[in-house]
Amino acid sequence: MHATQAIKAEFEKVFGDGKKGRVHVIRAPGRVNLIGEHTDYNDGLVFPMAIEPQVIIACRARADGRVRLASTAFPGQVVEFSVEQTIERGEPAWANYFRGVAAELEGAGIPLTGMDALIENTLPVGGGLSSSAAIEVGTGLAFLTLSGVEMDRDRLALICQKAEHEYALVPCGIMDQMIVATGKAGHATQYDCRSGAKQFVKIDPNDLRVVIVNSMVRHELTGGEYAERRRQCEAGVAFFQQQHPGAGIRALRDVTLKQIHEAEGKLDPVVFRRCRHVVSENHRTAEAATALAQGKYERAGQLMVESHRSLRDDYEVSVAELDFLSDEAMKVRGVYGARMTGGGFGGCIVALVQPRAVDALKAHLEKVYPAKFGIKPMAFATTATAGASVVE
Numbered sequence: 001m002h003a004t005q006a007i008k009a010e011f012e013k014v015f016g017d018g019k020k021g022r023v024h025v026i027r028a029p030g031r032v033n034l035i036g037e038h039t040d041y042n043d044g045l046v047f048p049m050a051i052e053p054q055v056i057i058a059c060r061a062r063a064d065g066r067v068r069l070a071s072t073a074f075p076g077q078v079v080e081f082s083v084e085q086t087i088e089r090g091e092p093a094w095a096n097y098f099r100g101v102a103a104e105l106e107g108a109g110i111p112l113t114g115m116d117a118l119i120e121n122t123l124p125v126g127g128g129l130s131s132s133a134a135i136e137v138g139t140g141l142a143f144l145t146l147s148g149v150e151m152d153r154d155r156l157a158l159i160c161q162k163a164e165h166e167y168a169l170v171p172c173g174i175m176d177q178m179i180v181a182t183g184k185a186g187h188a189t190q191y192d193c194r195s196g197a198k199q200f201v202k203i204d205p206n207d208l209r210v211v212i213v214n215s216m217v218r219h220e221l222t223g224g225e226y227a228e229r230r231r232q233c234e235a236g237v238a239f240f241q242q243q244h245p246g247a248g249i250r251a252l253r254d255v256t257l258k259q260i261h262e263a264e265g266k267l268d269p270v271v272f273r274r275c276r277h278v279v280s281e282n283h284r285t286a287e288a289a290t291a292l293a294q295g296k297y298e299r300a301g302q303l304m305v306e307s308h309r310s311l312r313d314d315y316e317v318s319v320a321e322l323d324f325l326s327d328e329a330m331k332v333r334g335v336y337g338a339r340m341t342g343g344g345f346g347g348c349i350v351a352l353v354q355p356r357a358v359d360a361l362k363a364h365l366e367k368v369y370p371a372k373f374g375i376k377p378m379a380f381a382t383t384a385t386a387g388a389s390v391v392e
């Protein structure tokens, strides 16, 4: 059965049949970041694309302001709240993304209609492919659609990011919500997190495939490391502002590679390495997007490998499993580049590969990874998809 039909059938099982009004279906994709990691909250550049695994939400308006929410991942649970009362965080935790987006939309002055909604998620939770951003943006679109409100996608992304901060308590940057809300089919987006400028770069599946390999090690961004990295970056900004008063440094985005080199030995060594990662990663990201646009795949791949090393050694957000998968991927002929993707501490690697190398890469990693770590990885190729949309 087609995915849309299947979720509608499931929706009717949970909430009763269709006489009560039209059931809409919303799709919100996950994302993979090709390069530009831990740069978004430093006003820098990122280069993600939306992917095939996705969140689907079936929803139907209610006239009484109530929201009843179910998830195929938690059968039997129905979470209830009202858009006419203050929306608080609460148990179960999975519903907080939904509550958060509803609360932030209302906070932004949007009057909301209640709804029955069923969420289905084909993204690995804690897999670093932004299942949370997909749920948030999908929720936002569901409320906007049923409430008959049009909203600019960039604004929706910002509202969803705020929901993640305040209801999921993860101090994330803007990359995930932005790409889930605005991704363009067939393209990766180089996004400037300061100016908001987007540059779309075609990923032609005849030339290039994007392979994602899940290490099956779950990451937890609420674990404190992410917030700690953000604080270290802020400490770096304070140092460079003091060293270069009048240079207009507002974020690590404004620090040059020369200033980084001059800071060695003067700045706390850990903060120094964190800053060196961010500043060099911005350069790599700009160059990689240009290289990909010009079909210089080897160069783009090399920059991904350098990005991984920098994340491993300077930013220290990789783990042995991600290092191993990236190194082993590079041993396969036809792989241009591989690196960890997303926040780190588990999750996935992403590889750029020639189409004919996809099967060889999967086969190799499915052999060597379990032999070393005793875990079966999950590997798949994906095209670049469009951002979230109302399917029906």
Ligand code: GLA
Pocket: 036, 037, 038, 039, 040, 041, 172, 173, 174, 175, 176, 342, 343, 344
């Ligand atoms: C997580 C965050 C993003 C970004 C990445 C690292 O995915 O949600 O905002 O900071 O980590 O690049």
